[in-house]
Amino acid sequence: MIRTTGVTKRFGPVEAVSSVSFELDPGGSLALWGSNGAGKTTLIRCLLGVVSFKGQASIGGVDVRRRGRHARALVGYxxxxxAFHDDARLGSSMMFFARLRGVGRARAAESLDAVGLSGHERKRVRDLSGGMKQRLALAVALLSEPPLIILDEPTSNLDASGRGEVVxxxxxxxxxxxxxxxxxxxxDEVISLASRVLVLExxxxxxDTTxxxxxxxxxxxxxxxxxxxxASESAAADVLREAGHAVHLNGHGLCVAVPRDRKAEPIAALARRQIEVRDIEILDDIKTPEAGR
Amino acid sequence: MSTIAAPASAVVPTRPATPKPLSCVARFAGREFRDALASKWFLLYTVAFTVLAVGVSFLSLSGVGSHGFAGFGRTAAGLLNLVMLVVPLMALTAGAGSIAGERERGTLLYLLAQPVSRTQVLLGKHLGLSAALVCSLCIGFGVSAGVLAWRAGGVGVGAFAMLVAFTSLLAVSMLSVGVLISVVSRRTAISTGLALFVWLTLVFVSDLGLMASSVVFKLRVQELFGLASLNPLQAFKMAVIVNMNASLDVLGPAGAYASQTLGGSLPWILASSLVAWTLVPLGTAVLLFEKRGSV
Incomplete structure (x- = not known):
């Protein structure tokens, strides 16, 4: 479905994406993982063909650089x-994108229904909750039933309930x-949804892992x-790895996988080394795709 | 290189059709037109232009006892000066906000992530904004024509239609310049600032520059006319005056030269200047927008 070879994108002296090569078969699910500035968003923009880049990328066999419009027809983003106009109504926005993708009113209604937004057509975009907005973006992405859905941190601005709906x-x-x-x-999202993970730095x-x-x-x-x-994140990660925990730094804190009955263990390990923990967030229960079936 | 295997449930990908290019342009134009009609700037410009046009019409006709075509001629002359001042400002600022505004709101990336090309987005926006501007002008001119019909007892329909047509052409050409500014600007504030600078240059500075050049470089009359025709505002002014069957002698030696040497082809030459001011900036904007490596 996706094939990239040596995709490289520079912004002046900074190499935002550095020779990224991977393949993703139809039906596969790939997560891009990395800290802020690791290049996840830029890589997605390269795949969408909305920024120039060196290297090769194709979607469904269609060259993204040469035939970007045709490649994007295979993608729901x-x-x-x-990113809708706040004053626009949900129904009219949906119809605009439906016509842009060459689908009719019936398919737009189906798409809204699929994400649970039927009956909200008269609402203005600014009046939608964060979760509803993301579901609307998902409805637009599904309009033409594209085989590939590309999502850029789709739940980062949502609360637990909104996140759950989207996942x-x-x-x-x-x-x-x-x-x-x-x-x-x-x-939790990566574990629930992805079969593979590309860790970017x-x-x-x-x-390239699971x-x-x-x-x-x-x-x-x-x-x-x-x-x-x-200043203490890197040292803390080393301490926790020494203590046998699976740790990952991603620019939004330090993520540590722990048994459910021993959640305080990492904090205690850090306290012993005089590393202060400012706050703690317990993420949603991990449900693997297999568990969900 | 890594390969991610498909799950057993994977479906053979279907291929959604890529929409036709002209249909995409029409969709963007329609949306831009509707957005413009619903926007505050459109309302403000339409009301301002209408009030000024009606005011000019009343002032031109009041107390002079002008009737019929003589009254129209006086009003048209007043409207001509109003148009030269207001319409480029309307069009330049509207164009300046087009792409830069979408970029600043973060909506441009989302639009470009759809199965459309940059050219289609740009042309659609230009077309929609052009339609909105022409609508705005038609409202102003329409009310003004009503005043003329009521107070002066008639309107020179052909000449008035030409005034509206040339004003629309001027608006579309200035819109193209505004869109070009918008493409090269990252922020709306910068884009609007540049548009205002261009407006000031065209409305005030270029006339002074032309006068100064003619004195300093001792320009010949044909060179003076050529340079004046390059300014879209001067081209518009001369075209409207010619179409009112008035003599370009009122514009001095350059006007007299043009009347005598170019004769019937003069309106076409002046219209060509305005068409060039539409196509060249728009074409440049399309090229730059397509070549731009980022959003």
Whole structure:
């Protein structure tokens, strides 16, 4: 479905994406994982063909650089934050994108229904909740039933309830055989949705792995996010790895996979080394796709 | 290189059709037109232009006892000066906000992520804004024509239609310049600032520059006319005066030269200047927008 070879994007002297090569078969699900500035969003923009880049990328065999319009017809894109005009009404916005993708009113209604937004057509975009906005973006992405859905941190601005709705919809899409490529900074999402993870650092792929390898889930575990001072994050990660925890730094705190009955253990390990934990967030229960079936 | 295997439930990808290019342009134009009609700037410009046009019409006709075509001629002359001042401002600022505004709101990336090309987005926006501007002008001119019909007892329909047509052409050409400014600006504030600078240059500075050049470089009359025709505002002014069957002698030696040497082809030459001011900036904007490596 996706094939990239040596995709490189520079912004002046900075190499935002550095020779990224990977393939994703139809029906696969790939997560892009990395800290802020690792190159996830830029890589997605390269795949969409909305920025220039070196190297080769194709979607469904269509060259993204040469035939971007045709390649994008195979993609439904969900941005981090819905980018609609605030004054526009949900129904008219939906119809605009439906016509742009050459589908009719009936399909637009179906798409809205699929994400649970039927009956909200008269609402203005500014009056929608964060979760509803993301579901609207998902409805637009599904309009022409594209085989590939690309999502850029689709739940980063949502509360737990909104996140759950979006993840559940994506799980249904995955089960229906859609190909997913998404950037995320939430381990629970990656574990729930992805079959593979590309770990990016400074624009380059440093690890091509699976969620299970990144966060072992043989035992019932939860991911705990620890917020520390920037200066102590790296040292804290080393301490926790020494203590046998699966740790990942992603620019939004330190994510640690821990057994559900020992969530305080990482904090205690850090306290012993005089590393202060400023805040803690316990992420949603990890449900693997297999568990969900 | 890594390969991610498909799950057993994977479906063979279907291929949604890519929409036709002209249909995409029409969709963007329609949306831009509707957005413009619903926007505050459109309302403000339409009301301002209508009030000024009606005011000019009343002032031109009041107390002079002009009737029929003589009254129209006086009003048209007043409207001509109003148009030269207001319409480029309307069109330049509207164009300046087009792409830069979408970029600043973050909506441009989302639009470009759809199965459309940059050219289609740009042409659609230009077309929609052009239609909105022409609508705005028609409202102003329409009310003004009503005043003329009521107070002066008649309107020179052909000449008035030409005034509206040339004003629309001027608006579309200035819109193209505004869109070009918008493409090269990252922020709306910069884009609007540049548009205002261009407006000031065209309305005030270029006339002074032309006068100064003619004195300093001792320009010949044909060179003076050529340079004046390059300014879209001067081209518009001369075209409207010619179409009112008035003599270009009122514009001095350059006007007299043009009347005598170019004769019947003069309106076409002046219209060509305005068409060039539409196509060249728009074409440049399309090229730059297509070549731009970022959103």
């Amino acid at each position: 969900v941005p981090q934050e819905l 559940a919809t994506l799980q249904r899409l995955r089960q229906a055989g859609k190909t997913l490529l998404f950037a995320s900074h939430r381990p 400074r624009g380059a792929v440093i690890r 969620p299970a390898q990144l966060w072992p889930t043989e035992k019932p575990v939860q991911v705990v996010r620890l917020y520390l001072t920037m």
